[in-house]
Amino acid sequence: MLECDAIVYVLLSRERRHMATMRNVAEYAGVSTATVSHVINGTRYVSPELTGRVLTAMRALNYQPDAVARSLRRRETLTIGLIIPSTEIPFFAAVAHSIEAAAFQAGYNVILCNSGWNLPRELRYLGNLLARRVDGLVCISLEMTADQIAPVVAEGTPVVMFERRMPGIGLDAVGIDNVQGATAAMTHLLELRHRRIGCIRGLGTSSLSGMRLEAYRQVLAEWGVAYDPALVCQGDYLPHSGRMAARALMDLDDPPTAIFALNDMMAIGALQVLHERDLRVPGDVAVVGFDGIPLTQYTSPALTTVVQPISEMGRVAVELLLARIRGDGPREAQFVVVEPELVVRASTVGAAASLPAPRTARQPTEVSS
Known part of the structure; x- marks a missing residue:
């Protein structure tokens, strides 16, 4: 082994000895290690509340799973999540296309989740997207309540609602009259x-x-x-x-x-x-x-x-989200109404x-x- 390789090996070994483990995260969050694993890997539905606790613990302990360590150090993934009710309906497919196009132009990738009009599935996707460290979310949800999405807001992930307002929890939204x-x-x-x-x-x-x-x-x-x-x-x-x-x-x-x-x-x-x-x-x-x-x-x-005007609505949704991600949006929640x-x-x-x-x-x- 070359001398420089030996130095790097020693430094990495010391760093690993001081790195938090999954068990540390579980104890900090007050959950099981299985729950932490499911949050990280998206292998099972975890409620937004528990997901938020796990993510808070991971950040507090600087716990970095190997798959996302690089993006965590950078503190961004250049990825946004999009939850839609159905890909069978052309309107929602067109919305997804417009959001993806606007995000791509801004240098962001989009993870698309189709909830199939199913609230438990919608909530599971919400937890999975948070576990994958998306920088923000655009959500088209007909059934999700403010209480169910509030832990996401409290955890600090920017969210923009599409075609629906959620007063009282500070979410931006875009829709038509x-x-x-x-x-x-x-x-x-x-x-x-x-x-x-x-x-x-x-x-x-x-x-x-x-x-x-x-x-x-x-x-x-x-x-x-x-x-x-x-x-x-x-x-x-x-x-x-x-x-x-x-x-x-x-x-x-x-x-x-x-x-x-x-x-x-x-x-x-x-x-x-x-x-x-x-x-x-x-x-x-x-x-x-x-x-x-x-x-x-x-x-x-x-x-x-x-x-x-789907293209305009998609563009506005992405602009609102990126302003929150970059921290240069207004303090008050914005609701942009686009004329039909x-x-x-x-x-x-x-x-x-x-x-x-x-x-x-x-x-x-x-x-x-």
């Missing part, structure tokens, strides 16, 4: 003289679906149209649920002349059913979606939809000509600016 988008869609249909408007809503746990549904009801009230609960059907954001809902709506004794689906995939499913029943769109039934996924340009007929846009296409235009004049045609009250 869902009420404005749904109001534009409903106003468009009412201006076309539709009064029997079916609504295919999303999952009952979704705050986004709740806001859009509330706008549906509010606009009906403003136009003097009675709300009929029989015209509201439950969906799950996938085309099959749109098909089932459309069948139920068109089987009513007094079926709707228009359908507002609270996302595009359910609207596409509804279009299929209308075609199968030889109903003209928009002559017999008009259809409006929500999201503005590219596929809506190629349906037959092309789908009128509320377009969310109603894009009118062939699934609604021209429908009014085939409709009888409504019995009540009250126009909305003008509001002075």
Whole structure:
């Protein structure tokens, strides 16, 4: 062995003798060594609270697993985590693409986790991403509570929520004005003289679906149209649920002349059913979606939809997160609202000509600016 190699070997040996062990971390955090191992390796779900305690202990003791020792010394991994509900829905896939593109431009990699609408799986991914020392997180969660994500915030990992606010725990968020988008869609249909408007809503746990549904009801009230609960059907954001809902709506004794689906995939499913029943769109039934996924340009007929500016939203989410990571963001939590846009296409235009004049045609009250 060369002399310089011997010196390095002695120095490394001394360093190892003073390095904390997994057992030290477990004792400090008040957990088992198995829990520490699961946090480090992501081999089993560990609650955010326990994960935070383990990570705090690792930092306090300067415990560095070999796989991440280099990044810990650098205090950054140039990696951000992204949790989305489903890769089956094109909107979320497009969001992931926009976030990845913005992160890549800034020199960051993205670890994508698909929760499959499953809260325990979502929480497990949350713990796994923390264990992998991501520099920050973008989270699209419909069910995670403030209490469940609070330990992550307390531990110091920056988090940006996408399409959902969590007041009280200091999280930045980006989203659209869902009420404005749904109001534009409903106003468009009412201006076309539709009064029997079916609504295919999303999952009952979704705050986004709740806001859009509330706008549906509010606009009906403003136009003097009675709300009929029989015209509201439950969906799950996938085309099959749109098909089932459309069948139920068109089987009513007094079926709707228009359908507002609270996302595009359910609207596409509804279009299929209308075609199968030889109903003209928009002559017999008009259809409006929500999201503005590219596929809506190629349906037959092309789908009128509320377009969310996905690229801009992804860019803003990454900018908010990087500002927190670099420590140059404002002290107060930021909620950036991006404006949606109603894009009118062939699934609604021209429908009014085939409709009888409504019995009540009250126009909305003008509001002075």
